[in-house]
Amino acid sequence: MPSFTSLAIPALYQTSRQFAPRSMAALRQAQFSSKASQKSEIxxxxxxxxxxxxxxKNVVLIDVRDAGEVAQGAIPTSRHVPLANIQEALSLPEKEFEQRFGFKKFNKDDEVIFYCRSGRRSGMAFDYAKQLGYTGVRNYSGSWLDYEAKSKK
Structure with a gap:
């Protein structure tokens, strides 16, 4: 009588092979935005x-750190929208957004890059934006720490 292992291993291997192409395709698709240029989300x-x-000027760089962190330094050309306000900000009408944050609100398909200190909060902002239907959003996962270290070289 064959052992359990000799029967189970081939079955598991076959199952994993059956689903692997779909999984890899899903991973590859998740890496890209729906914009025509198919840029990576990272x-x-x-x-x-x-x-x-x-x-x-076609790319909006959004710093989602707190005001105190931004005062210590920011990436040139970036705009500030704290993470605590991001969901509300993305839901505001254009005029109200501009009055509150001091710059023109971007469209749902515009390229927008979020960053923070180390990438965690910018990832959250990215997720919020995606949930609200923003298709051109991206995340600078290295964020301020990466930028500061590499720009000094």
Missing amino acids: VTFEEIDSLIQEKD
């Missing part, structure tokens, strides 16, 4: 540096 220091150097 932003690198090099991309941030390039945006700053080119003074790219």
Whole structure:
């Protein structure tokens, strides 16, 4: 009589092979936004540096740290919307958003990059925006710590 292991292992292997292509496709799809350019949802220091150097006005860089943290330094060209206000901010009408935060509200398909100190809060802001239907959002997961360290080199 065959052992349990000799019967179970091939069955598990076959099951994992059956679902692996779907899983990998889902992972690859999750890495990309629905914008035509298919940019990765995770932003690198090099991309941030390039945006700053080119003074790219088509990309909105949002700092979601607290005001005290922003006062210590921020990435050039970034705008400040604290994480505590992000859900409300993204739901505000354009005029009210502009009055409250001092810059024009971006559209749901505009490229918007969130960053914070180390990537955790910017990830939360990214998730909130996605839940509200923003398709062009991205996350600088290295955030301020990565930018500060690499920009000094």
